[in-house]
Amino acid sequence: MARFLIVEARFYDHLNDMLVSGAKAALTGAGHKVDVLTVPGALEIPGAISLADASGEYDGYVAIGVVIRGETYHFEIVAGESARGIMALTMDGIAIGNGILTVENEDQALVRADPAQKDKGGEAAKAAIALLELKERFGG
Ligand SMILES: Nc1c(NC[C@H](O)[C@H](O)[C@H](O)CO)[nH]c(=O)[nH]c1=O
């Protein structure tokens, strides 16, 4: 059993509820322990994971959030920089699955958040499990 932390940017409650549900189901279904930490937005997720990992309390992480394009360039910043920060942490050996939706509208988000449809939360959790297994295999 490993210890996972879901770090969720709770910007859209109804979408996050589905994403977190899918991630929890995947993690508990694989026999792992799960906690949830909520941050203001996707840009805070990489920093929160970095801080949590420094504590040594967790073995892996699932980033959960929803970024829906608005009127300005801010979408590119939030979507791109949260992904870049997460990628940098994974390249540093931290097992993280990225379940941050970056979409054009709510309809696209609903399909991807729903565990009965594209289940991107569960998909991200399974990716985190896979990375942790690789880390354990290669002695990371
Ligand atoms: N527009 C969205 C944001 N924006 C907030 C940023 O993530 C960040 O919290 C703020 O810039 C302060 O640092 N966050 C999302 O998760 N989703 C959005 O659609």
Ligand SMILES: CC(=O)[C@@H](O)COP(=O)(O)O
């Ligand atoms: C992804 C975003 O930052 C978005 O929600 C903000 O909308 P806007 O670009 O209209 O300020």
